[in-house]
Amino acid sequence: ESLVHWPTQKMNLFQSVTSALDNTLASDPTAVIFGEDVAFGGVFRCTVGLRDKYGKDRVFNTPLCEQGIVGFGIGAAVAGATAIAEIQFADYIYPAFDQIVNEAAKYRYRSGNLFDCGNLTIRAPWGCVGHGSLYHSQSPEAFFAHCPGIKVVIPRSPVQAKGLLLACIADQNPCIFFEPKILYRAAVEQVPVEPYTIPLSQAEILQEGSDVTLVAWGTQIHVMREVANMAQEKLGVSCELIDLQTILPWDTETVCKSVVKTGRLLISHEAPITGGFAAEISSTVQEECFLNLEAPISRVCGYDTPFPHIFEPFYIPDKWKCFEAIKKMINY
Amino acid sequence: RNRTLDRCRQQPFDSTLEKPQFPGASADFVDQLDFIQPNVISGIPVYRVMDRQGNIINPSQDPQLSKETVLNFYQKMTLLNTMDRILYESQRQGRISFYMTNYGEEGTHIGSAAALDPNDIVFGQYREAGVLMYRGFPLDLFMAQCYANADDLGKGRQMPVHYGSKDLNFVTISSPLATQIPQAAGAAYALKRENMNRAVICYFGEGAASEGDAHAGFNFSATLECPLIFFCRNNGYAISTPTNEQYRGDGIAARGPGYGMLSIRVDGNDVFAVYNATKEARRRAVAENQPFLIEAMTYRIGHHSTSDDSSAYRSVDEVNYWDKQDHPISRLRHYMTTRGWWSEDDERSWRKQSRKTVMEAFERAEKRLKPNVELMFTDVYQEMTPGLNKQRESMWRHVQQYKEHYPLDLYDK
Numbered sequence: 001e002s003l004v005h006w007p008t009q010k011m012n013l014f015q016s017v018t019s020a021l022d023n024t025l026a027s028d029p030t031a032v033i034f035g036e037d038v039a040f041g042g043v044f045r046c047t048v049g050l051r052d053k054y055g056k057d058r059v060f061n062t063p064l065c066e067q068g069i070v071g072f073g074i075g076a077a078v079a080g081a082t083a084i085a086e087i088q089f090a091d092y093i094y095p096a097f098d099q100i101v102n103e104a105a106k107y108r109y110r111s112g113n114l115f116d117c118g119n120l121t122i123r124a125p126w127g128c129v130g131h132g133s134l135y136h137s138q139s140p141e142a143f144f145a146h147c148p149g150i151k152v153v154i155p156r157s158p159v160q161a162k163g164l165l166l167a168c169i170a171d172q173n174p175c176i177f178f179e180p181k182i183l184y185r186a187a188v189e190q191v192p193v194e195p196y197t198i199p200l201s202q203a204e205i206l207q208e209g210s211d212v213t214l215v216a217w218g219t220q221i222h223v224m225r226e227v228a229n230m231a232q233e234k235l236g237v238s239c240e241l242i243d244l245q246t247i248l249p250w251d252t253e254t255v256c257k258s259v260v261k262t263g264r265l266l267i268s269h270e271a272p273i274t275g276g277f278a279a280e281i282s283s284t285v286q287e288e289c290f291l292n293l294e295a296p297i298s299r300v301c302g303y304d305t306p307f308p309h310i311f312e313p314f315y316i317p318d319k320w321k322c323f324e325a326i327k328k329m330i331n332y
Numbered sequence: 333r334n335r336t337l338d339r340c341r342q343q344p345f346d347s348t349l350e351k352p353q354f355p356g357a358s359a360d361f362v363d364q365l366d367f368i369q370p371n372v373i374s375g376i377p378v379y380r381v382m383d384r385q386g387n388i389i390n391p392s393q394d395p396q397l398s399k400e401t402v403l404n405f406y407q408k409m410t411l412l413n414t415m416d417r418i419l420y421e422s423q424r425q426g427r428i429s430f431y432m433t434n435y436g437e438e439g440t441h442i443g444s445a446a447a448l449d450p451n452d453i454v455f456g457q458y459r460e461a462g463v464l465m466y467r468g469f470p471l472d473l474f475m476a477q478c479y480a481n482a483d484d485l486g487k488g489r490q491m492p493v494h495y496g497s498k499d500l501n502f503v504t505i506s507s508p509l510a511t512q513i514p515q516a517a518g519a520a521y522a523l524k525r526e527n528m529n530r531a532v533i534c535y536f537g538e539g540a541a542s543e544g545d546a547h548a549g550f551n552f553s554a555t556l557e558c559p560l561i562f563f564c565r566n567n568g569y570a571i572s573t574p575t576n577e578q579y580r581g582d583g584i585a586a587r588g589p590g591y592g593m594l595s596i597r598v599d600g601n602d603v604f605a606v607y608n609a610t611k612e613a614r615r616r617a618v619a620e621n622q623p624f625l626i627e628a629m630t631y632r633i634g635h636h637s638t639s640d641d642s643s644a645y646r647s648v649d650e651v652n653y654w655d656k657q658d659h660p661i662s663r664l665r666h667y668m669t670t671r672g673w674w675s676e677d678d679e680r681s682w683r684k685q686s687r688k689t690v691m692e693a694f695e696r697a698e699k700r701l702k703p704n705v706e707l708m709f710t711d712v713y714q715e716m717t718p719g720l721n722k723q724r725e726s727m728w729r730h731v732q733q734y735k736e737h738y739p740l741d742l743y744d745k
């Protein structure tokens with residue numbers, strides 16, 4: 001609401017990311033952006049123009065090595081630089097898993113707060129894109145949700161992306177920022193040109209409702225919005241839609257408060273259902289809100305298969321699957 | 333100097349020329365089929381200043397350090413050795429949970445540490461306590477970390493020997509191997525941009541050099557032109573794995589040229605050779621913004637750790653050879669006694685004094701309480717989170733209720 005009167009520009013999601021990075025390089029002389037192919041603008045155009053504007057010592061390519069990119073980023077952050085590392089696809093983040101989990105996440109704790117890499121932000125394109133298949137579609141947030149010491153953040157739109165990314169960069173803890181790649185061009189909003197932040201670990205209630213709580217993040221928010229409309233029109237069911245935004249540490253209070261009110265919870269994500277983040281939300285909510293529940297908590301997620309190519313339309317947790325899950329909960 | 337442009341400036345493509353035009357390499361054509369022989373028989377030579385006894389071989393290489401400096405080298409190496417003996421023994425007695433000694437490698441620590449600026453950042457692996465000792469980390473804090481008591485700067489969170497000191501620019505040790513290598517490259521890059529004449533040194537063993545992170549760090553530091561010294565302690569073993577099972581090439585120094593990195597192999601048991609090489613590498617790394625690789629050949633006289641009994645995989649004779657015939661401490665002592673800088677009396681009284689100070693620190697550390705259990709929950713993030721706060725409260729409620737089952741008296745309140 002406070003952003004309403006700021007001068008804005010029409011931006012898609014990748015442009016809102018560029019804007020956040022531009023603001024950062026302008027105001028923070030220690031900030032550097034690096035990763036594979038970022039120099040020419042990046043494979044998703046998130047860093048277009050930044051090298052020319054700020055110099056090749058600040059926006060630069062690294063060799064093709066994710067463990068090196070994140071390790072390098074940690075070291076730069078430890079030495080006081082604002083380090084923004086790009087991993088080209090979230091599907092390729094795993095070589096850096098040791099550096100993220102064993103090093104970045106634990107740097108402050110293990111050193112007794114003598115050292116930290118709070119100035120590190122890792123960005124990666126995330127989620128299904130229509131044809132991405134096994135290795136260009138993954139949503140790995142659940143792997144990192146199990147790792148105390150890092151933050152994991154996922155925006156649903158350009159305005160959210162810029163504010164949350166700037167919040168991650170400012171945050172004094174290492175953050176992973178997953179960018180829904182299918183929204184890079186498709187999502188367009190009027191985005192403030194000046195920098196602003198959106199708080200981390202605060203879920204946002206996008207629409208209030210009384211019968212069912214819907215929780216999602218990233219691209220799936222748009223699916224759930226449609227589902228909420230379908231539920232209202234076809235079933236007369238009023239849905240409360242929550243964008244979790246920060247996966248770790250997550251806002252248990254907002255979600256639980258909502259479920260106390262509605263008595264029903266549907267969580268939906270593209271990532272496979274077993275061990276997916278919906279399992280954590282479900283477990284916590286049933287602990288906190290057991291007596292308020294009118295129906296078992298429902299999870300509509302990807303199947304427990306690798307992300308398929310030609311079968312994507314059958315794999316994804318689409319609005320029909322979510323709608324059907326609401327119907328079951330209402331009729332329980 | 334723009335080394336990148338020098339190497340990669342492309343001539344305009346001209347296929348009438350007989351030179352290769354490939355972007356990936358600048359080299360000549362050859363019409364003879366020959367595989368390049370990896371030169372493992374006579375590999376990269378080992379630079380040394382003193383012979384195994386401690387006599388200077390080529391006087392031009394004697395760094396001619398002052399008596400005070402050399403005595404300090406000697407005292408730091410022997411103090412480290414004394415502390416190692418006492419703490420190793422304390423683990424055997426169940427007083428601390430774990431320990432790693434530095435026997436035989438004291439020269440690599442002190443020689444390199446002395447060649448650096450105090451503002452240079454050190455990334456270590458776990459067998460570099462002498463670097464920290466040289467910089468002035470007090471015995472009380474070494475002990476506090478090993479005992480995980482309330483004085484530990486690390487707040488009792490890590491196993492023994494995982495030291496760290498912000499004041500002394502020694503980044504806290506972590507157990508995973510080689511993770512510090514690409515981090516050192518990133519830190520060096522940040523220091524280069526800061527432009528305050530600071531370098532980074534990164535220590536690791538020949539075993540850790542097999543990790544992917546080592547390859548990543550070497551490649552990044554060269555391509556991104558970082559003021560960084562890679563210091564490999566090649567001590568012959570990674571726990572029980574000897575070097576001929578760790579690599580098949582000519583050690584670690586031979587990998588440097590593969591990354592476009594200036595490299596040298598030195599006698600790690602020769603504190604002056606280590607000093608000279610590190611000093612020159614540091615000077616050039618900062619002046620030229622490029623990484624250097626120093627492979628210090630040495631021998632791990634002790635077991636890998638208190639969890640290891642190395643008699644299971646190597647002979648006592650082999651260990652004795654290094655202990656008696658090629659030891660950094662005895663070689664430096666010979667250099668000192670030859671110059672009349674150190675007598676038998678000096679040796680006796682120093683040994684007695686250093687043992688006394690170590691024992692006193694040891695006894696103080698032993699008596700100290702452990703850190704407040706609150707510290708289990710802090711520093712996970714910069715700020716306390718609501719979730720952790722709830723867990724913390726839950727823990728205290730539980731411990732209050734079942735207090736007779738928890739060793740609360742050992743912990744600070």
